[in-house]
Amino acid sequence: MRMSVSLTVNGKPQSLDLDTRTTLLDALREHLKLTGSKKGCDHGQCGACTVIVEGRRINSCLTLAVMHEGDSITTIEGLGNPDDLHPMQAAFVKHDGYQCGYCTPGQICSAVAVLDEMKAGVPSHVTRDLEEKARFSTEELRERMSGNICRCGAYSNIIEAITEVAGKRA
């Protein structure tokens, strides 16, 4: 079965005619040619496909494109570009927050959303007092970033990059 869907990707309205089975990730990569979002496990376990939908990070491999009629989506391409890096992208470069780079777009989209979640007061598993706003700490960032796997093991540099951006924002 085919169906049309209209969504806004990185600020640009898009209309697609898709097989209903098309995931949001495949719509972005195969139909809109935005190949920054990566397909790792395709089962929501690795986080390489993380994009920001309506301000929230999600696994784009575990949702159907047709379920996002009217939604606004930000991918790594929408955060910044080589001539105008998003602060999180610049911090990942500065701190060497990757080796092969495959997980990096998902890491960066996730990290940008994590800082917004903390700002909005969303608690985490390691937040000690549920009634208080969580404070920025390595422990908080590690817990909140656990849905993004880096098989090169650049975790400590990733945390340094996010910490730097968090510090500038605070």
Added chain:
Amino acid sequence: MRAFEYSRATSPAEAAAIVGRTPGARFIAGGTNLLDLMKLEIETPAHLVDINGLGFDRIEETAEGGLRIGALVRNTDLAADKRVRRDYGLLSRALLAGASGQLRNKATTAGNLLQRTRCPYFYDGNQPCNKRKAGSGCAAIGGFSRNHGVVGTSEACIATHPSDMAVAMQALDATVETVQPDGTKRAIPMADFHRLPGDTPQVETALQPGELITAVTLPKPAGGTHIYRKVRDRSSYAFALISVGVVVQADGTGRVALGGVAHRPWRIAAADAALPRGSKAAADILLAGARTTHENAFKLPLVERTLAAALAEAKEAQA
């Protein structure tokens, strides 16, 4: 993935009616579990009815002083709700112990209750599994069974229910509200919602075909100290080996529910009553009649020790 029809529901009664009368039709909300299983062709719905447009995304106070949580409230929003954090800390803690930030942003309250087991033999289409294909057998019995159930199991199935949230809902005496295909509504206590496997492990809940969850309600706050302890192979983003949820009052009375040990969140009234006598007394009741495999006998002492740790933590918090 198999091809399917897709439609967006405009009312709960319409959604229930379509799924009730269409063979192979399923509701889809967050989709984080269903789509995963559809990719593996373990789930092969012919028609998906998208219920995301139905509302059900609010948390409201009830006349009885409790909360009515819409079926589509996302796990992130439920865990972050100020009333939940203040009065039902066990629920926040359980939600935050599960999945990843990305998944919690999508996963819904109702979908969390309905998620399928993570038994590897259920996921492997080349293996027998009575839950995936009724009558085909159980490869987990005698197989890799380190993370399987120890109580309430059957000869047909030893799978566990994977949800953390459901453990908290069980301990908090939640009720599941539904609408049926003919439009009638009913309320199912959590205690009656999930089934034991018996000889029909493919039937996991009390829901009838086409019956749609609209909300989960919590009674007025129980007070006490709320603790959720989850033991897993890594410190984040992993399913429980076992988990313990407790609500402990200042006088030592309280409630206890377990995750990772059975086909459903595990709670026994007599174990609640035994809590003031300590972790051993309560664990003995919770685990009475346990049947372990060669790989998961460790869960029995782990439950007792984790319960002891939870009770000690509660005592410390109350001191």
